[in-house]
Amino acid sequence: MSIHGDAVPDGSWRPPYLLYLGNAPDDLAIKTARGLAYWRPDWCVGQYRNAHCKPTLGLRDLGMAQARAEGADTMVIGTANAGGTMGPDIVADAIAALDAGLNVVAGLHQKLRENPDIVAAARRNGRSLFDARDPAPGIPVGNGRPRAGRRLLTVGTDCSVGKMYTTLAIERAMRQRGCRADFRATGQTGIFIAGAGVPVDAVVADFISGAVEWISPARLDDGWDLIEGQGSLFHPSYAGVSLGLLHGAQPDALVLCHEPGRPHMRGLSGYPLPELRRCLEANLTAARLTNPAVKAVGVALNTSGLPAEQAQSICQATSDQLGLPCQDPVTMGVDAIVDNLLACFAN
Amino acid sequence: MSIHGDAVPDGSWRPPYLLYLGNAPDDLAIKTARGLAYWRPDWCVGQYRNAHCKPTLGLRDLGMAQARAEGADTMVIGTANAGGTMGPDIVADAIAALDAGLNVVAGLHQKLRENPDIVAAARRNGRSLFDARDPAPGIPVGNGRPRAGRRLLTVGTDCSVGKMYTTLAIERAMRQRGCRADFRATGQTGIFIAGAGVPVDAVVADFISGAVEWISPARLDDGWDLIEGQGSLFHPSYAGVSLGLLHGAQPDALVLCHEPGRPHMRGLSGYPLPELRRCLEANLTAARLTNPAVKAVGVALNTSGLPAEQAQSICQATSDQLGLPCQDPVTMGVDAIVDNLLACFAN
Numbered sequence: 001m002s003i004h005g006d007a008v009p010d011g012s013w014r015p016p017y018l019l020y021l022g023n024a025p026d027d028l029a030i031k032t033a034r035g036l037a038y039w040r041p042d043w044c045v046g047q048y049r050n051a052h053c054k055p056t057l058g059l060r061d062l063g064m065a066q067a068r069a070e071g072a073d074t075m076v077i078g079t080a081n082a083g084g085t086m087g088p089d090i091v092a093d094a095i096a097a098l099d100a101g102l103n104v105v106a107g108l109h110q111k112l113r114e115n116p117d118i119v120a121a122a123r124r125n126g127r128s129l130f131d132a133r134d135p136a137p138g139i140p141v142g143n144g145r146p147r148a149g150r151r152l153l154t155v156g157t158d159c160s161v162g163k164m165y166t167t168l169a170i171e172r173a174m175r176q177r178g179c180r181a182d183f184r185a186t187g188q189t190g191i192f193i194a195g196a197g198v199p200v201d202a203v204v205a206d207f208i209s210g211a212v213e214w215i216s217p218a219r220l221d222d223g224w225d226l227i228e229g230q231g232s233l234f235h236p237s238y239a240g241v242s243l244g245l246l247h248g249a250q251p252d253a254l255v256l257c258h259e260p261g262r263p264h265m266r267g268l269s270g271y272p273l274p275e276l277r278r279c280l281e282a283n284l285t286a287a288r289l290t291n292p293a294v295k296a297v298g299v300a301l302n303t304s305g306l307p308a309e310q311a312q313s314i315c316q317a318t319s320d321q322l323g324l325p326c327q328d329p330v331t332m333g334v335d336a337i338v339d340n341l342l343a344c345f346a347n
Numbered sequence: 348m349s350i351h352g353d354a355v356p357d358g359s360w361r362p363p364y365l366l367y368l369g370n371a372p373d374d375l376a377i378k379t380a381r382g383l384a385y386w387r388p389d390w391c392v393g394q395y396r397n398a399h400c401k402p403t404l405g406l407r408d409l410g411m412a413q414a415r416a417e418g419a420d421t422m423v424i425g426t427a428n429a430g431g432t433m434g435p436d437i438v439a440d441a442i443a444a445l446d447a448g449l450n451v452v453a454g455l456h457q458k459l460r461e462n463p464d465i466v467a468a469a470r471r472n473g474r475s476l477f478d479a480r481d482p483a484p485g486i487p488v489g490n491g492r493p494r495a496g497r498r499l500l501t502v503g504t505d506c507s508v509g510k511m512y513t514t515l516a517i518e519r520a521m522r523q524r525g526c527r528a529d530f531r532a533t534g535q536t537g538i539f540i541a542g543a544g545v546p547v548d549a550v551v552a553d554f555i556s557g558a559v560e561w562i563s564p565a566r567l568d569d570g571w572d573l574i575e576g577q578g579s580l581f582h583p584s585y586a587g588v589s590l591g592l593l594h595g596a597q598p599d600a601l602v603l604c605h606e607p608g609r610p611h612m613r614g615l616s617g618y619p620l621p622e623l624r625r626c627l628e629a630n631l632t633a634a635r636l637t638n639p640a641v642k643a644v645g646v647a648l649n650t651s652g653l654p655a656e657q658a659q660s661i662c663q664a665t666s667d668q669l670g671l672p673c674q675d676p677v678t679m680g681v682d683a684i685v686d687n688l689l690a691c692f693a694n
Contacts, residue, residue: 025593144615201553208587210554236491236594240555243580244587246482268491271636289618290583 013103013130014042015043016194018067018075019057020097022087023050030055032107033078035189039168045072047095050089056064064100076192077106086110095121107132107188107199132188135211142248144210144290149219150345153251154229155283157237157273159266161259162302162329163229164190169329170255171226173338180223184215186245190228200230201241208244215248227251229280233282234274235265243286250291253341256280259302260314272305277322295344298337299326358449360477365414365422366404367444370397370436377402379446379454380425382536386515392419395444397436411447423539433457434440441670442468452508454535454546479535482550482558489556491637496566499566500598501576501647502630504620506585506611506613507604508574510674511537516647516676517574517602520685529569531562533592537575547577548588548610555591562598574598580629581621582612587621592634600688603627603669606649607661624669642691646673671687 017040019033027034037057046062051337062070069202075097077090086108094104094112104112110286112118112129121283122129167190168185174181183190185197198211216225227249231238258276265271274282280296287294299318302310311328319326325336364387366380374381383393383405393409408418422444424437424456433455441451441459445468451459459465459476469476499517501510514530514537521528532544545558563572574596578585605623612618621629627643634641646665650658658675666673672683 038370145616146617164694200550203552203593205550205552205555206548206585206590209584233590234636237489237556238553238591239594239633239636240587240589240591241552242587243590244552244585247583247586270493271491284588289581289586 001193013074013128014106015040015074016072017043018062018064018072018097018102019044019047019059020051020075020077020093021047021049021055021057022079022081022093024055024079027055029079030057031080032189032192033057033076033146035164036076036078036192036229039193045070047077048093050093064097064102064307067099072102073179074103074105077104077108078192080108080275086112086115090116091118094118098122098125098127099293103125103126103128103130105130105132105192107192109133113149132191132201133202134200137197139203139207139214140210141207142213142244144209144247146196146283146291147213147218149216149223149225150252151209151225151249152253152255152297152341153227153249153287154255154257154338155242155246155279156229156232156257157234157276157279158232158259158262159230159235161257161262162300163257165302166255166257166300166329166334167226167228168193169334170338170341173334174224174226176324177338179342180221182228184225184227186212186228197228200245201238205240208241212245212248213250219255227231229257232274232279234271236271237270246283246287247290251287251294252291252345253295254283254287254299254335255298256283256296257300257302259305261305276318280322281291296322296324297341297344298324298334300334300337301326301328303328303331357685360421360452360475361420362387362421363392363420364390365409365411365444365449366391366394366406367422367424367426367440368394368396368400368402369405369424369426369440370400371402371426374402376426376428377404378427379536379539380404380423382511383423383425385592386540386541389585392417395422395440396427397440398524399468404618411444416446419449419654421450424455425539426610427455433459433462438462438465441465445469445472445474448472448474449593450475451583452476452477452479453558454472455540456480479538480546481603482545486545486554487557488554489560489591491556491594493638494565494569496563496572497599498572498574498596499600499602499644499688500574500596500634501602501604502589502593502626503576503579503604504581504623504626505579505606505609505693506577506582508604508609509647510604512645512649513602513604513676513681514573516681517688520681521571521573524685526689527568528573529570531572531574533559533562533577535619544575548585552587555588556595559592559595560597576604579612579621579626580633581618583615583618584620593630593634594637598634598641599638599692600642600644601627601630601634602645602647602684603643604649606652607671608652619685623665627669643669643671644688644691645671645681647671647676647681647684648674650678
């Protein structure tokens with residue numbers, strides 16, 4: 001599972017990618033593809049859209065055979081819909097991609113390998129299929145034993161507040177400074193970006209912390225594992241995943257992620273977001289079970305819904321309130337957070 | 348999933364049971380069978396043991412054909428071993444049971460229905476197989492919405508401290524008083540005893556709280572759902588399961604379960620048990636996310652390792668310390684705990 005430097009996926013699927021948008025109705029539906037285009041632009045040859053698809057990544061529109069001719073190796077089904085199902089249009093397009101000589105990977109709940117027509121197309125073309133929501137077999141139960149190396153985990157007030165972007169931004173900033181630092185993916189988009197990882201929300205419940213121990217094993221090179229968080233301890237649907245992830249990560253450092261202005265927890269109108277300090281304290285308290293020395297090192301805000309001036313002032317106010325550096329990773333970078341991380345763990 | 352009164356399993360398997368001990372090496376290995384024999388003696392026709400099996404439930408030793416002739420409908424593979432695997436002896440005995448006309452149910456991680464020889468034997472005899480560790484399909488994601496009815500959840504300092512026994516003892520005591528009260532099973536032994544339930548440690552991580560909402564839906568009859576807890580918020584391997592269970596249960600009442608004298612968390616020599624008050628507070632704090640009115644109503648101690656006099660004094664000391672009734676459900680019953688439960692929720 002170890003991916004370093006400019007490594008590529010260690011499975012039988014690999015970049016360059018053709019990003020499949022299909023019939024995606026809106027920008028939310030192409031979140032996974034957008035993450036790949038943003039974080040791994042060099043891996044993306046182009047995008048594939050059906051006739052009436054409005055959303056775009058700004059990449060070249062390519063047909064499947066054309067993409068293959070220009071070097072694409074794998075088509076990534078980077079769309080998401082309610083329920084994670086695979087409509088007949090996606091099935092037909094996956095088969096067309098396989099017939100054009102591409103491998104196909106997807107992160108839907110419905111699996112490519114459970115569709116007999118897709119499996120048959122892969123076989124007749126000698127191509128590979130990969131379902132990112134399928135955990136690898138053999139994940140052990142967590143053992144909680146202290147392990148070597150340093151680990152940072154992003155935690156959140158809610159789902160989809162920027163934990164993956166923050167973690168990847170920290171990886172980039174640390175590498176720019178010459179630090180050894182590796183993003184460890186726990187969700188489908190992160191797995192496509194890293195080329196490895198475990199879909200922690202899809203493992204069997206008894207194995208959540210074990211899955212995280214498994215993707216961030218002991219390391220002795222003085223480097224950091226930067227682990228992508230999931231969900232929130234305050235989300236009634238998914239907090240179990242977040243707690244198991246926190247325990248399995250044994251984080252030395254936490255970065256709290258939040259989107260100001262969100263009216264309620266994602267999908268649950270009856271649940272307000274937790275206050276930032278309370279959320280951070282709850283995460284630190286829970287994290288101490290497996291790493292009593294855990295420290296908070298920064299706060300990352302997703303201010304994409306705010307004017308730039310207000311974004312600056314809310315970051316400043318949050319920083320003052322919590323006594324931690326606070327930035328929007330996309331518009332402000334994460335240098336202040338990394339400065340604090342390195343200062344906290346200088347020895 | 349609703350099981351009331353003297354209801355029996357709603358699947359195609361049902362009592363009377365033949366309890367399979369096979370080659371179990373020790374008492375720990377027959378924990379599931381012992382739970383059934385203790386809580387559902389009327390359902391158990393006898394036990395099946397191979398020649399060198401030392402542990403016993405004190406039931407009559409019956410051959411498979413003999414058990415069938417005496418009315419047994421289903422053989423329960425009530426043994427457990429490290430890894431939950433199914434050795435060749437178990438496979439052979441399952442086939443023999445099917446050939447004798449019994450259904451076969453098991454709670455191993457390895458599934459009966461994944462063994463082609465067992466499946467073939469079930470087919471040729473027109474018998475059913477049931478894997479208790481296999482969650483039913485269609486479990487939804489938790490929604491956290493407040494629902495009607497009252498729910499009690501047992502929580503623990505650790506795994507295997509008596510949560511299932513305590514929950515079943517409360518069911519029995521409440522029914523003896525004429526209260527409507529139904530045990531809701533979340534583990535394999537509980538599922539065999541209740542004839543229904545969900546193996547919450549075996550559901551996909553995103554669905555933990557949803558699974559618990561699903562087995563304890565809104566009820567309008569003024570009765571109580573008594574939900575079997577699993578694991579512990581303080582167990583580094585399984586705390587995610589415990590937190591999702593707590594959120595999904597939306598408990599009105601908690602009973603804290605503990606085994607005094609345990610040297611460390613089950614399976615993890617580096618982890619001491621949490622202090623009782625701290626453990627209870629952590630559970631109450633987490634439970635308030637989905638039910639702000641949650642109350643602790645009692646403490647159940649497993650004092651099976653202590654002399655009777657010491658058991659009494661430790662219950663008294665615990666009661667004084669926490670300001671809650673404290674009993675060993677097996678040796679002292681749970682009347683004081685039920686008294687307090689009913690007093691706390693009299694209106």
